Structure formats: structure tokens, C-alpha cells
Amino acid sequence: MDTQVLGQVPRIIGRSVVRHDARDKVQAATAYAADWAMPGMLHAVVVRSPYASARIGRLDTTRALAMPGVAVVLTAPDVPRNTLWTDVPGQTTAVGPLRARLHILAEERVRHQGEPVALVAAETLDQARAAAEAVEVEYEPCPGVFDPEAALAPGAPLVHEGTNLLAHWRVTRGDVEGALASAATVVEGEYRTQFVDSSYLEPESGVAWLDADGVITIRVSTQVIEHFRDVAEVLAVPQNRVRVIGTYLGGGFGGKEDVTVEVYLGLLVLRTGRPVKMVWSRQESLLGRAKRHPYLMHYRTAAASTGEILAHDITLVSDAGAYAYLSALVLLYSTVTAAGPYRVPSVRVDARVAYTNNPPTSAMRGFGAMQMVFGYESQVDRVARARGLDPVRIRALNALRRGDTLPVGQVIETHVALPELAARAWAGLGEPSRPRAPHLRVGRGLASNFQPYGRIVWLHDWSSAWVGFEMDGSLVVRCGAPDVGGGQASSLCQIAAAVLGVELERVTIHISDSALTPLAGTTTASRQLYMSGNAVLKACRELREQILGVAATLLGAEPTTLTLVDNAAWAPDGRQLPLADVLRQCARVGVPRSHLGVYHAPAGEPVDLERGQGKVFPDYTFGAHAVEVEVDLETGQVRVRKHVAAHDVGRAINPQSVAGQIQGGAVQGLGYGLMEEILLEEGINLTTSFASYLIPSAADVADVEPVILESGEGLGPFGARGIGEPPIGPPAAALANAIADATGVRVTTLPITAERMARALGLLGP
Amino acid sequence: MIVNFILNGRPRQIEAPANETLLQTLRDTLGNFDAKEGCNEGVCGACTVLLDGRPVASCLVLTPTVRAHTVVTLRGVQSGDDLHPLQQAFLDHGAVQCGFCTPGILLTALAFLERHPRPDREDVRVALAGNLCRCTGYTKILDAVQAYVSRPGRS
Numbered sequence: 001m002d003t004q005v006l007g008q009v010p011r012i013i014g015r016s017v018v019r020h021d022a023r024d025k026v027q028a029a030t031a032y033a034a035d036w037a038m039p040g041m042l043h044a045v046v047v048r049s050p051y052a053s054a055r056i057g058r059l060d061t062t063r064a065l066a067m068p069g070v071a072v073v074l075t076a077p078d079v080p081r082n083t084l085w086t087d088v089p090g091q092t093t094a095v096g097p098l099r100a101r102l103h104i105l106a107e108e109r110v111r112h113q114g115e116p117v118a119l120v121a122a123e124t125l126d127q128a129r130a131a132a133e134a135v136e137v138e139y140e141p142c143p144g145v146f147d148p149e150a151a152l153a154p155g156a157p158l159v160h161e162g163t164n165l166l167a168h169w170r171v172t173r174g175d176v177e178g179a180l181a182s183a184a185t186v187v188e189g190e191y192r193t194q195f196v197d198s199s200y201l202e203p204e205s206g207v208a209w210l211d212a213d214g215v216i217t218i219r220v221s222t223q224v225i226e227h228f229r230d231v232a233e234v235l236a237v238p239q240n241r242v243r244v245i246g247t248y249l250g251g252g253f254g255g256k257e258d259v260t261v262e263v264y265l266g267l268l269v270l271r272t273g274r275p276v277k278m279v280w281s282r283q284e285s286l287l288g289r290a291k292r293h294p295y296l297m298h299y300r301t302a303a304a305s306t307g308e309i310l311a312h313d314i315t316l317v318s319d320a321g322a323y324a325y326l327s328a329l330v331l332l333y334s335t336v337t338a339a340g341p342y343r344v345p346s347v348r349v350d351a352r353v354a355y356t357n358n359p360p361t362s363a364m365r366g367f368g369a370m371q372m373v374f375g376y377e378s379q380v381d382r383v384a385r386a387r388g389l390d391p392v393r394i395r396a397l398n399a400l401r402r403g404d405t406l407p408v409g410q411v412i413e414t415h416v417a418l419p420e421l422a423a424r425a426w427a428g429l430g431e432p433s434r435p436r437a438p439h440l441r442v443g444r445g446l447a448s449n450f451q452p453y454g455r456i457v458w459l460h461d462w463s464s465a466w467v468g469f470e471m472d473g474s475l476v477v478r479c480g481a482p483d484v485g486g487g488q489a490s491s492l493c494q495i496a497a498a499v500l501g502v503e504l505e506r507v508t509i510h511i512s513d514s515a516l517t518p519l520a521g522t523t524t525a526s527r528q529l530y531m532s533g534n535a536v537l538k539a540c541r542e543l544r545e546q547i548l549g550v551a552a553t554l555l556g557a558e559p560t561t562l563t564l565v566d567n568a569a570w571a572p573d574g575r576q577l578p579l580a581d582v583l584r585q586c587a588r589v590g591v592p593r594s595h596l597g598v599y600h601a602p603a604g605e606p607v608d609l610e611r612g613q614g615k616v617f618p619d620y621t622f623g624a625h626a627v628e629v630e631v632d633l634e635t636g637q638v639r640v641r642k643h644v645a646a647h648d649v650g651r652a653i654n655p656q657s658v659a660g661q662i663q664g665g666a667v668q669g670l671g672y673g674l675m676e677e678i679l680l681e682e683g684i685n686l687t688t689s690f691a692s693y694l695i696p697s698a699a700d701v702a703d704v705e706p707v708i709l710e711s712g713e714g715l716g717p718f719g720a721r722g723i724g725e726p727p728i729g730p731p732a733a734a735l736a737n738a739i740a741d742a743t744g745v746r747v748t749t750l751p752i753t754a755e756r757m758a759r760a761l762g763l764l765g766p
Numbered sequence: 767m768i769v770n771f772i773l774n775g776r777p778r779q780i781e782a783p784a785n786e787t788l789l790q791t792l793r794d795t796l797g798n799f800d801a802k803e804g805c806n807e808g809v810c811g812a813c814t815v816l817l818d819g820r821p822v823a824s825c826l827v828l829t830p831t832v833r834a835h836t837v838v839t840l841r842g843v844q845s846g847d848d849l850h851p852l853q854q855a856f857l858d859h860g861a862v863q864c865g866f867c868t869p870g871i872l873l874t875a876l877a878f879l880e881r882h883p884r885p886d887r888e889d890v891r892v893a894l895a896g897n898l899c900r901c902t903g904y905t906k907i908l909d910a911v912q913a914y915v916s917r918p919g920r921s
Contacts, residue, residue, distance in 0.1 A: 025865025026853040028800040035799035250866030282805040485864025656860035667903030690809035699895035
């Protein structure tokens with residue numbers, strides 16, 4: 001669509017330009033949220049519950065307040081509005097509408113280990129920590145529940161009043177039982193995935209102050225500057241008295257989508273009038289921040305003798321932990337994608353998520369859709385083996401096509417490149433490797449996935465951006481999008497430079513400031529290039545028309561025949577006017593040199609999934625990963641030797657950034673598949689350091705070869721699709737399939753550590 | 767305690783308690799934010815600095831122990847506005863995403879290459895195993911280091 005309007009894709013689109021933020025970052029010139037200090041600044045810490053389930057008896061801050069350097073100690077009664085409510089629309093099943101509730105500081109009860117109970121601010125960090133130790137809290141431990149299935153059983157201890165069932169989604173299409181009864185092949189499998197942590201290298205951090213204009217200003221590492229409204233709500237001040245400045249993030253991956261330090265900073269500034277800094281330690285981040293949802297997935301899959309998948313009967317149970325956060329929506333993503341990117345005539349999904357006294361779970365890259373890949377791609381692999389089909393063939397045979405309808409009723413409106421992606425990923429492995437020793441076995445596995453990009457259509461998503469020329473022809477972009485490190489800001493510059501015909505070096509961008517940049521929504525859901533890319537594109541096109549209208553009168557030509565290239569307006573006969581001249585004329589005749597663009601995503605009302613009515617997401621990104629592994633039959637150690645990751649990204653605005661997203665996501669997916677796990681014992685986190693919570697190092701992984709397919713079919717600028725989340729989906733399933741190929745053993749629980757693999761190989765006894 | 771040391775080529779005198787880490791001194795006393803705190807227990811490598819030319823986790827070094835020693839943070843490897851060729855290689859090869867690990871990785875790599883001027887890719891992989899990166903998956907970081915090692919005109 002866009003390519004037709006412009007005639008062709010501008011030349012700077014599709015070029016691997018060097019990102020402006022990277023130039024700063026290689027010189028350590030980027031001021032992250034913690035790289036900030038102010039005169040008279042206090043240091044603040046959070047006092048957290050050591051218990052997973054307890055009643056708060058006495059809570060006494062007297063001793064802490066008397067400690068040297070302490071400015072303030074806050075507990076729940078000090079918070080103007082201690083409860084944050086979030087409406088979760090679209091909840092149409094038995095559970096009813098959901099209003100997710102979150103206490104800023106615990107009242108009477110703590111429901112998970114690490115739950116915030118009090119805040120301390122002092123002149124130095126050491127003094128704040130010492131005073132935090134001196135806050136006296138008497139806990140009376142209560143019975144807790146630590147497994148979602150146990151939480152749903154009658155008589156289970158209640159985490160909140162009413163029921164432990166937080167959300168329940170169902171999908172029903174076709175005759176599942178009939179298909180299972182008559183199919184040539186039925187494969188049944190149960191799969192378990194684990195709690196994992198985002199583990200961005202930059203822990204949660206920020207500095208806040210009362211600015212000269214009386215506005216509480218919070219400079220923070222966040223994926224969502226719109227939380228300024230939540231801060232105002234908690235502080236009981238008008239929303240226009242709180243400003244959030246989002247810094248360039250040291251990683252987000254969904255873990256900085258919920259509020260982290262900003263509400264606490266706001267409270268402490270309101271109370272003290274002084275600048276306050278709060279930086280969580282790694283231990284605190286691992287303890288206190290929400291995790292990825294673990295799942296128990298049960299699949300029964302029916303297939304024809306030819307390998308066509310006829311039916312899935314799927315039961316999902318997930319763990320919300322102690323507070324709702326985004327669990328209902330995460331489960332919705334699971335429900336919609338559980339049958340995979342395939343045409344399956346009969347599908348039943350029954351998905352529940354329960355409160356427990358485990359750490360809360362919430363957004364993390366892949367958001368409920370990525371866990372499903374381990375389930376459906378393990379099943380597809382087993383069907384292929386049962387029917388004697390190769391991995392590429394069975395995926396090509398069953399792949400969705402444009403015009404097909406998902407089990408929830410959504411019609412796939414764009415091209416599905418799945419067969420090509422699977423074939424190219426598989427072929428990319430090249431010649432099979434030979435085992436390097438007699439006790440090693442080599443195997444290969446393939447896994448495909450689809451991941452929504454853009455928010456659920458009934459959230460009525462929008463983004464806005466302002467683009468304007470300075471008098472010298474340099475360009476300014478203002479857009480409220482946070483940059484989590486994926487190159488969000490740089491891509492917007494590239495789009496503006498392309499449409500307005502200026503060099504990238506002449507573009508400056510201001511991002512992520514709730515007071516000074518037009519709001520652009522969250523940097524989550526693989527939506528920022530799609531949404532804000534479209535907003536910038538729209539703003540630039542309007543601005544281009546304004547400028548060319550003025551240039552046309554100067555050149556005596558039709559505006560539609562003019563082009564804007566190389567800092568000049570060009571007539572078809574080759575005459576040109578320098579941009580600066582046109583801009584001066586704009587000022588003279590009163591034509592604005594800027595434009596505010598607003599992009600609205602396709603919107604709809606909540607659907608009844610069970611009746612399969614229709615659209616849930618704007619569109620999907622498809623992918624396929626192939627891996628070659630080496631399994632040590634003596635130790636259970638699994639090593640990845642080759643990894644090819646193919647995705648249809650629609651259009652690669654900056655191919656190097658796209659490749660980076662694919663490679664980085666793939667390695668996070670490998671970490672999920674091989675090593676990462678938050679271990680809990682009765683809700684107590686045993687993995688609160690990087691010495692016990694292991695993420696992949698350079699030595700743990702192989703190079704990832706990205707395959708970038710450009711169908712031009714996405715809903716983003718120039719046909720781009722979202723690529724932030726999709727690459728994390730396939731690796732774990734591809735690993736399990738490769739291990740099955742190498743050893744004949746099917747692993748159904750993640751992560752596939754050497755110990756788990758050794759057990760599966762029978763090396764550790766029965 | 768009074769501690770004299772050389773930071774990025776210049777003599778510095780600071781006062782630090784005996785239990786203060788070099789990372790705290792750099793960031794909180796000297797306002798040098800090049801080194802980042804990622805874990806504060808020597809696992810992630812984000813706080814790497816060069817101590818007498820060797821990479822160390824500055825979160826594990828007590829400031830009084832650097833007395834009369836030389837400390838280099840990332841800005842110390844640059845001359846003026848010109849990027850070090852390894853910094854340029856990181857740009858050219860897209861080895862930077864969020865950038866939080868980048869200063870530590872650059873310093874670890876430079877110190878390693880000083881001692882092993884012609885490493886192969888697997889050597890580099892092992893040399894960087896103490897510097898975690900959550901964004902890139904490491905492929906482009908290794909690409910950048912390799913390109914730097916085999917850059918044209920290198921003696």
C-alpha cells in the first residue's frame with residue numbers, strides 16, 4: 001500500500017544505517033536512568049516481605065525513623081491512594097469482568113515473597129539500607145498455595161477473596177471428539193514450562209524531583225511513560241502534575257511494562273520535596289519483579305494418514321502468582337495461538353490461570369504466545385514422525401494461508417510465508433555435522449511459530465508523532481516512544497529522513513517524555529515500529545504536502561509533480577529550490593513547518609472467543625527456526641551447533657537491527673530452552689542472583705544465522721511487521737525436536753538442563 | 767581513607783571508606799558513569815574497568831586497593847572525539863542494542879586482544895564469557911571483534 005503511494009520504497013529504507021543511539025553507547029555517553037545525580041538527592045529503598053503468605057501484625061517505623069540520615073519512612077497508610085485498579089476488557093467467560101488490583105504497599109497481608117511493605121529514604125544509600133533493616137514488621141505466616149492446579153482445587157487457601165481462578169478462556173470449533181475418535185494418528189502429550197526472568201542487564205531504576213514548575217518529574221527506565229497517570233492516581237494529584245521522562249533503556253523485554261520504581265519515587269518526592277533516587281539491586285530485581293508465566297499444557301492431536309492435522313484438544317493451566325497484573329491478557333494470547341500457525345478444522349482450548357502465593361507473573365517477550373510453541377511444535381514433530389513426513393513437509397502441508405480462519409474466528413488477511421520460512425531455515429543448516437566423539441549424538445529440529453504484533457484490537461490502540469523542520473532545514477521528530485534498545489528511535493528517524501528527503505544526520509529525535517513528546521503508547525507487543533512508524537510516516541507525508549504546496553507556487557509547477565530529495569524541492573524538469581528557501585517562504589506565507597500525525601490501529605469490540613466471532617489482533621508475524629544439537633550421552637549436556645532463524649518481517653527498515661532482534665530473541669529462546677529457571681520452594685525464590693539464575697553467555701551459544709524474508713505484507717510503515725517478540729518463540733521446541741532426532745528421547749519439560757537430559761536418558765536411575 | 771590513583775591518565779585523589787568498591791567510587795564520588803552496575807557480584811561484567819591493563823569487575827574491587835594503580839574506563843580508550851577502531855567496528859556491525867553491557871565488553875575485548883592479537887572466533891567467545899549481554903545473542907559482537915582483528919591495514 002505504502003509502496004504504491006510513493007511509487008517505490010525510498011532508498012534509505014532497507015539500509016543498515018548506524019543507529020544514533022549506538023554511537024553514544026559505544027562511548028558510554030548514554031545517560032541511563034541510574035547514571036543521574038542531583039544536588040540534595042535522597043536515596044531510597046523498598047522494604048520487602050520475606051514471607052510468601054503472611055498477615056502483618058505490628059509494623060513499627062519508630063526505630064528506623066530515628067536512624068542517622070533518614071528523611072522519611074512510608075507504609076501503606078501514608079499512600080494517598082494505595083490501590084491501583086486496571087480494567088481488563090474482553091473478559092467474557094464465566095469469570096466475568098476483571099479489575100486487576102495492585103497494592104502499592106502491603107496492607108494487613110502479604111501474598112508473595114518480595115511484596116513491598118515500606119519505603120525508606122535517607123541521605124545516603126547505606127543509611128537507607130540500615131534504616132530498612134530497622135523497620136520492625138511482625139509477620140504471622142498463613143497457609144499458602146504454590147501450584148495453580150492446587151489453587152483451583154476445592155478448599156485451597158484463597159490468595160484473594162472469592163476464588164483463585166483469575167481468568168478462564170475457551171475456544172471451541174468443529175467436532176474435536178469425532179476427529180480424535182476416527183483419526184489415523186492421535187498423539188497425546190503433556191508439556192511443562194517454567195518461571196523465567198527478563199534479566200535485562202539494567203535493573204529497575206530512576207531519579208525523581210519536584211521541577212521548578214511544580215510538576216513531579218520522574219526520570220525512569222520504563223517501557224510505558226503513560227504510567228504518569230498511575231503515579232498521579234496513587235499520589236492523588238492531577239495527571240498534569242506528573243511527568244515521566246523515559247530514558248534509553250538497558251533492556252526491557254516486558255519486565256519494565258508494569259510500574260516499577262516510578263510510583264515509589266513519586267510518593268517520596270511528594271512527601272519530601274527533594275530529589276530521590278531508587279535503583280534496585282540485581283537480587284531485588286530477581287526477587288521483586290514479575291516473571292514469565294509457567295504453563296502446564298496438555299495436547300491431544302488428531303492427524304490424517306496424509307499428515308494433515310485434523311484436531312487439537314488443548315488444556316492450559318497457568319500461574320498468575322499473587323497479583324493479576326497482565327495475566328488475563330497473557331492467557332488470551334495463549335488461547336488464540338495454542339493451535340499454532342496451522343489450519344486445524346477442529347480445536348478445543350480450555351485455558352485457566354490461577355492466583356498462587358508465588359511471585360507475580362506478567363509481560364515478558366512473547367507474552368503467552370511463546371510458551372505455546374513448545375506444546376504445538378512438539379506435537380507437530382511427533383505427528384510427522386508417526387506419519388513418516390519430514391519437518392518441512394508437514395509444516396508446508398498444514399500452514400495457514402491468507403483467507404484462512406483461526407479457531408477464534410479471526411481471518412488471516414496477509415500473506416503467510418510459513419512454507420518458505422520452514423524450507424529456508426531447514427536448508428540453512430547445510431550439511432549435517434558428524435559427531436565429534438563416540439559418546440555424542442547429533443540431531444536436527446525445526447519449529448515454526450506465529451506471534452501477534454500490535455495490541456488487542458479492542459484496546460483501540462493509537463500512536464502520535466510530531467515532525468517539524470527548523471529554519472536551516474534540519475528536522476526534529478518528537479515521539480513518546482520509549483527505546484528499549486531495539487533501535488525504535490533510530491527507525492523513526494530513518495522513516496522521516498526517507499519521506500522528507502533529508503540526510504539521516506540532519507534528523508534529531510526526542511523520545512519518551514510524557515510532557516514534551518506526543519504520546520505513542522507502550523514499547524511492548526512488538527508494536528512500536530508498526531504504530532509509531534505509521535504515525536511518523538503520516539506526519540511526514542502531511543508535512544511533505546505542506547512544504548511542496550509552497551514550493552509549487554515558487555517553482556510554478558503542480559504540487560503533485562514535485563519531489564523532496566537531497567534537501568531540495570525538485571520540479572520534473574530538473575529545476576530545484578533549496579529546502580531552506582522553501583521553509584523561509586513557508587514562514588512568510590504562514591504555512592506550518594510541522595505536522596502532528598496520529599495513527600489509529602484497526603479497532604474492534606471484544607469478541608466471544610468461544611463462539612469464534614472474529615478479530616483479536618491486527619496481524620501476526622510468522623517464523624521458523626532450525627537447530628542442530630549435539631547431545632552428550634554420558635552427561636546429558638546439550639550443545640547447539642547451528643541455529644538458523646527465519647522470519648517474514650514484511651519490510652526490514654534497518655536490516656541490521658532486524659537481524660539483531662532475530663539473533664537476540666533466538667538466544668533468549670535458547671536460554672529458556674536450555675538453562676533458565678526461577679526455582680521456588682513454597683513461594684520462596686532460590687535463584688535471586690546471577691550466580692544461580694543463569695542466562696546464556698557467549699560461550700553457551702552458537703552463532704545465529706538470521707534469514708530475513710520481506711513479503712511487504714505487514715501493517716507497519718512500508719509493509720513492515722513487528723519483529724521484537726517473534727524470534728523468542730521457536731528455539732525451545734526446535735531444541736526438543738532436535739534432541740528427539742538425536743536420541744529418540746522426547747523431553748517435555750523445560751529447561752532441558754544436563755541433569756534433566758541425563759534423567760531422560762536414564763543415566764540417573766529410574 | 768585517602769586514595770591516590772591514576773584514572774584515565776590523570777591523577778586523582780579521593781577519600782573513601784575501607785569497604786567502598788571501585789564501582790561506587792567511580793559512579794558516586796567521581797561522577798564517572800562508564801561502568802554499569804548489573805549484578806554487584808562479579809557475574810555480569812557490566813562494571814568492567816581496566817586495572818593496570820587487566821579487566822576487573824569494579825564491583826569486586828575495594829577502592830583502597832587501587833592506591834598507586836592505574837584505572838581505565840571506556841572513555842579512557844578514546845583519543846578526543848575519534849572512536850577507537852573497535853568502537854567503530856561495534857557500530858559498523860550492529861553489535862550494540864541496549865548498550866548497557868557495551869562498555870564492559872569493549873574493555874574486556876581490548877584487554878584480551880592486547881595479549882592475543884590474532885584470536886579465532888571461538889577464542890573470542892570464551893574470552894567474552896564473563897560479560898553477559900541480554901539483547902544481541904552475541905553473534906554481532908563476535909562479528910565486530912573479528913572484523914577489528916582482521917581489519918585492512920593492520921600490521
